[in-house]
Amino acid sequence: MTAAIVIRPRRRVFPGSDDQVGRARLFVGQVLGGCPVSDEAVLLTSELVTNAITHTASGRGGKVMVAAYRDDTRVRVEVRDDGSAEIPVVRPHDEAGDCGYGLGLVELMAHRWGHRGGRRGRVVWFMLEWKTNR
Numbered sequence: 001m002t003a004a005i006v007i008r009p010r011r012r013v014f015p016g017s018d019d020q021v022g023r024a025r026l027f028v029g030q031v032l033g034g035c036p037v038s039d040e041a042v043l044l045t046s047e048l049v050t051n052a053i054t055h056t057a058s059g060r061g062g063k064v065m066v067a068a069y070r071d072d073t074r075v076r077v078e079v080r081d082d083g084s085a086e087i088p089v090v091r092p093h094d095e096a097g098d099c100g101y102g103l104g105l106v107e108l109m110a111h112r113w114g115h116r117g118g119r120r121g122r123v124v125w126f127m128l129e130w131k132t133n134r
Contacts (some may be wrong), residue, residue, distance in 0.1 A: 002088055011067040014049070016082070017057035024049040024066050024079075031068040032075055033126035037128040041068070041075050048124050051088070052081035056122065073132055074111075078125040088115045088124055 010031045014020040028045045030039040045066065054060040062082035069076040090103045106113050110126035117123055 009067050009069045011065060013063050013065045016053050016062040016064055021046055021049050028068050036130045037075055041077055042130055044106050044126050045077050046104055046121045048079040050119055051102050052079050055086055056084040057082035074127055076127045078123050080123045083121045085119055102127040
């Protein structure tokens with residue numbers, strides 16, 4: 001049996017404004033640097049932070065908290081927002097429009113994803129996994 005390497009979760013709070021999406025990507029990239037799925041995690045973080053700013057109270061003067069967890073074969077990223085009456089759902093690909101497909105990308109790329117919470121705050125998370133050559 002091998003011992004799991006667990007890196008303590010790292011969290012950062014960002015103002016709920018569009019210019020913070022890049023800062024959230026940079027944060028996750030730094031936390032997960034060298035990880036086999038760091039590029040994918042950065043992309044999916046961008047989608048979730050953008051959704052939080054666009055669709056929740058976070059984008060109206062609130063904040064967004066991003067947490068990244070890593071062990072030896074997986075990563076979990078959580079994006080906590082200030083809440084909304086809207087429930088995060090994957091938009092069908094056949095609907096017209098130029099936006100609204102971020103959760104579809106999360107569903108496509110992540111091994112698992114989900115959400116909890118509601119009007120007073122919500123966490124949307126994803127998990128990415130990889131195999132080690134041991």
